[in-house]
Amino acid sequence: MTLAAEIHNGTSPEKLLAPVLSAFWDQPESWTLETYRRHEGYEGLRKALAMDPDELIAYVKDSGLRGRGGAGFPTGMKWQFIPQGDGKPHYLVVNADESEPGTCKDIPLLFANPHSLIEGIVIACYAIRSSHAFIYLRGEVVPVLRRLHEAVREAYEAGYLGTDILGSGLDLELTVHAGAGAYICGEETALLDSLEGRRGQPRLRPPFPAVAGLYACPTVVNNVESIASVPAILNKGKDWFKSMGSEKSPGFTLYSLSGHVTSPGQYEAPLGITLRQLLDMSGGMRAGHRLKFWTPGGSSTPMFTEEHLDVPLDYEGVGAAGSMLGTKALQCFDETTCVVRAVTRWTEFYAHESCGKCTPCREGTYWLVQLLRDIEAGKGEMADLDKLNDIADNINGKSFCALGDGAASPIFSSLKYFREEYEQHITGKGCPFDPARSTAWADDTNTDGTNAHRGVNA
Structure with missing residues (x-):
């Protein structure tokens, strides 16, 4: 049954939310390892380490997880592109350089639940046979940088990072790198140049990062939310994940609702929910005003109007309506806006x-x-x-x-x-x-x- 049908049948809009990554953001010290473990933290990693790396890639691919950074490219397929047996180091780079106007999902996630990302990084590195991962964080968010450093320290201390992780034989070093605040470094090849110490500018492709990325070695570049979603898929199963969202865009995701709305914030819901439903949950537009135009995925995506309120917010639905889902940054403007x-x-x-x-x-x-x-x-x-x-x-x-x-x-x-x-x-x-x-x-x-x-x- 579609989300629209559930609403039509009387399902409460709030019940359509799917808090997974944000399930315990409101708990005291949600960012600590202790809190994360209380919510089945690192259980997905244990299950992943019991699998063969190629089997793990196929599992994530079969789950239908698509990149949450904008383009929606299948995550498992991106991992599969890494050549094996080439004798070169493999790298995982997490793009946390969140800079798109209106987008504010990765930074709150890192601030409230950094261990979901760290666990996802270890799983991904095991799959692509990498022993060194990088998190490229937007440098202005110093409180997030400090919290991320502390979470990495906790993970090393608990044996989730470092040598012989959980007795699996996997060795992994994780480096947190703070960027200097350039929007262009959100583009994956510009990010790689910046990480290597050069001016952040996009590279000519091919070669693609999967073949010649960081330090000219095979590299996977994934968004924060993409990697942070992996542990729940391993822990609760791919069928559980595919039970949410739509056929071609399965799972849950974070929608950033901002602008002239009564209750702006992060709304974690299955892909395919509509802006009308999200506005119902958030109290609608500010009192006495109506929606004039909005963006489905940040300011770099073609804007929508009131007539698009019922467009399913998944990759296919938004694309068919003439825009892009992008980073799911829903900026809403009322009739007073020029x-x-x-x-x-x-x-x-x-x-x-x-x-x-x-x-x-x-x-x-x-x-x-x-x-x-x-x-x-x-x-x-x-x-x-x-x-x-x-x-x-x-x-x-x-x-x-x-x-x-x-x-x-x-x-x-x-x-x-x-x-x-x-x-x-x-x-x-x-x-x-x-x-x-x-x-x-x-x-x-x-x-x-x-x-x-x-x-x-x-």
């Missing part, structure tokens, strides 16, 4: 974070920002809308990595759904959502007479 302003701010971010390696992205994002700023300020011309579309088209699919595609996505989708709003900025010589000009703000004043949501469009 689309042009929001897209301008996102584009400024991409222009700033472009590494500059390729011309389409380096030059294209710069000119997109110039045009958008003029339009927002009421200085644009109608011809600028076609220029926006043309420049975005010259970036999309023609840049060195997916950053260019991500910068073009909000342009295409906002012009598709809100072209009239762009035109209003041009014909009206300014933003119709300016508090001094718009009636949309009439009910949003504080007791002192200032605008309650000036920060949104200030």
Whole structure:
């Protein structure tokens, strides 16, 4: 039975949640090894070590687990690509450089339950026959870095890392590396360059990381949530995992709900749930306002509108509707938000974070920002809308990595759904959502007479 059918049959929305990774985030000292063990921690590892590495890869592949970092590539298949018997060291690199605007799932997971990742790392390294793993963490999140270091120390002390892990003969060293805060390092090959001590820029592929990754050796690069999901699959079984979600997108995942909603936060649910159902659980949009537009997977995915509230939030459903599930960052904006302003701010971010390696992205994002700023300020011309579309088209699919595609996505989708709003900025010589000009703000004043949501469009 689908999630929509369960709702139709009277199932409480809250019962559709599937707390696995977040099951004990609210408990005292949830991040400690003691708490993790109380919740069957490292039991999945024991079961994995009793299997043959190739059998383990096949098991994870058969579970249907797909990468939770954006692209949704099957995790077991990625492990399977590592060549065996090549005489080279194999590496596992966990991408914890969470930088996508609106995305906030990996950092809370690492802060509240780091041992789920560590256990998953040991299982993955056993499968791909690796003796050294790396966690590339976004360096600004110092409290998470400290907590992760402590969790790694606990794991070494308990014998889950180091030599002869649980008497299996597996030796594994785990290194936590703090990045310097570059969005581009979320791209896996740029991350590898950064980890090697070079400037973070995407590499030309092929060769792919599975053949020549870190230090030119076979490497698997996985997202935090992807690896952290593996222990539960081993402990509770692949059939249990496949009983959730949809046929091609099985399992549970973390949805980051933010923006103009009553109760923003992390909602762990089976893949295929809808935004309407998540809003029902979170109290809906803020009082007195309605949904205007939203992103299904962060600002680099094409935006949706109110008409997409019932799109299944899995890889196939979102893709069929014209966007990408991405990192499942559900940013919700109400009718007081200026689309042009929001897209301008996102584009400024991409222009700033472009590494500059390729011309389409380096030059294209710069000119997109110039045009958008003029339009927002009421200085644009109608011809600028076609220029926006043309420049975005010259970036999309023609840049060195997916950053260019991500910068073009909000342009295409906002012009598709809100072209009239762009035109209003041009014909009206300014933003119709300016508090001094718009009636949309009439009910949003504080007791002192200032605008309650000036920060949104200030």
